[in-house]
Each structure stands twice: as C-alpha cells, then as structure tokens.
Amino acid sequence: MAERQANPRPVRWRWRANPLRRRSDLVEGWVLLITALLMTVGAALAGVLAYQAAQDSARQQREALRPTSAKLLDNAHEMSGGGVYTGDSGQEWAHVQWRSPDGDTHRSTAQVAEGSEAGSHIRIWTNAEGAKVTEPPGPTLMAFQSGVFGVLVAGAWSGTSLVLCWGVRAGLNRQRAAQWERGWAVVEPQWRHRTP
Template sequence: MRKAQRTKRTKRLMWRWRSNPLRRHDDIVEAWIVLAVWTVMALGGTLVGALAAHATDESLASLRAERHTVRAVLLESTTRAVPAGAGVSTDGRVGAEVRWRASDGTPQTGRAQVDAGQKAGARVLVWTDTDGKLTKEPPTATGAAFEAVVVGAGAAFAFGGVTFAAGRALRWRLDRRHYDQWGREWALVGPQWRRRTT
C-alpha cells in the first residue's frame, strides 16, 4: 500500500518529464527551470553560506589578533549613581576617562568602557588597536564562531531567496505566455462552440 502511494506521488511530481500527448514544450521548459532553481539554491546557497561564514570568521580573527589589552588608570570615579540609559551598558560597564601608555611609551588619555563601581586611580584593563587607540573588545572565539554561522546562514538564505524569486519570475512569464496562447486558441475555437450549443 505504501509503495503504491510513493509510486503515485512520484508520478505526480514527475509529470512534466513523462511522455504525454498533452505535454507542451513549455512544460518541459518549466520542469528544467524548477530543477535548475532547486539545484542552484542547494549548491549555490551552500557555497555562498560557507564563503560568507569563512570571510566573517577570518575578519573577526584578524580583529582578535590586532586588538590587545593594556593597563590603564581611571581618571574619574565610576562609583557615582549613573541614571539608567546614560552610558551604562547592559553588562554593567560605563564609559570613563582613562590614561595609559602607548607602545612607544607616550602617555595617552581617552574614554573607555570599564566596570562600574570603581574609584579614580584604580587600575583597569582597556582594549587598544595596533595604532594604540582605544577600541572595543573583540568578540571571543566562541562569539565569532556563532556570528560566522549566523552570517553564513543569512547569506545562504538570501541567495536562496533571490534564486527562488528569479525562478518564480521565469515561471510567471511562462504562465503569461500560456494565458496568451489559450486566449488566442479560444478566440479561434470559441465561436464554433457557441454555434453548436445554440
């Protein structure tokens, strides 16, 4: 019973490929369009997703390599009450003025995100780039891997969506051609039917 149902379902899905006196040339074209779209979506989407994930992972790895921590001194206290939404991040860090020494030994000052609840003069760690300028902490290896997966999946779905839309546009054009052809054929046959039924 199940085998018969599977065979029937396969025949129904593959009707455009089977020889049939009612099959038109456009039916074969449509079958090839459907096959091409699904193949491009599967293979191309996988390739685009993998390339996007790899590029994102490499970019974030280079950020981790370029950025490093340096010791700095707080120039202002972060213990005062800060109103909600006034520069306090969700992880309890606040922006504060700090001083540090660049790799060439020159003193530098700037604003960096530090833990709240510290007094002026406290030693903190801040992130700097290769030029010695303050920057954000780079994503961890785990965070970068997650971000690469999300970007790769997004790129694959976007590619698949564009491919699917292109396939639908081609099939819409074929349908328009069918409707026009049916209209022309009905214009020829319709009057004969009306004569027979009246």
C-alpha cells in the first residue's frame, strides 16, 4: 500500500496571486483578517480602556462623597409606625440627624443595627451639599463592577465587528452572484446552440 505524501504546495490565501481569484475574494480576505484583529486585539483594548474609565469614574464619585456622623433621634424599634425590620439582616430603619459642612441641619432615615438607642451615632455618606446618599462601593465591588463593564464593552466591540464583517461579506456575495448571472447570460446561449 502506497504511503500518502504530504501536499508540498503552500496554503493559498485569498489575497495570493491566483488566476481564479476575483477582486471580491481579495477584499473578503482582508475583511476577515481585519475582523479577526478587531475581535482579538481591538476587543481586548476596548475592554481594558472601558475598565480603566469605569474605575476612574467610580473613584471620582467616591471622592466627591464623604462619611458623616449622624445621631439617632429615636430608638430603632420605637420609630413612628414601628421599626421596619428588613429580613434577617439585623437592620432597622431609624430617624437620624446630621450637620452638613456649611452648618445646616439635615434629617432623614437610615438603616441602623437592630435595637440601636436614641442618641447613638452611626456613619452615613453625604454629598457636597450635605444630602444623604447611598454608600459608594468599596474597592472590591468597584473593581468587580468595572470588570463587568469592561467585559460588556469588549463583547459589544466583538459583536459589532462580526455584524460589520457579515454585512460586508453579504454585499460581496450579492456582487459575486450578480457577476455569475451576467457571465451565465453570456455563456448559456452558446451552450444552448450546441445541444442537438
């Protein structure tokens, strides 16, 4: 039994010189190569830049807020309407009061440890105007959220690259089909006359 010999001919890429290669084949080869680069290098770069932008934005937001000491105005369980127990978290809502940097007094409600007594102090977060805001995420959560954002941007980049590639290839396929139709319209009558 004769052994099979490896094909010594090099792999022929779409952009190599070839008498059967059409201009659209060359364009398609470059489109596929560019799409592959956009989906690998481009998506990775877009993801890293999005991650860094999200980190910077979150850091700036955190720096614009400040922790403030707030005083409980009533016992957590004696809050008007009864303390609202939030599941098994061991937290209740209570009325609190604090002063903003300009000296104004503010009041709101905040979650406090169950059974907290009036007059005790808790930490809340305020903005530049002294209004109570949600506590900003810590470094770990900030990194996780930025990472998710980076992955989503990289995925969107890759998806957009694929859609654009598909659109260009669909246009090239329509162009090739039209060329085949024109070529067949020239050749088909000649073959018809040869049929007995």
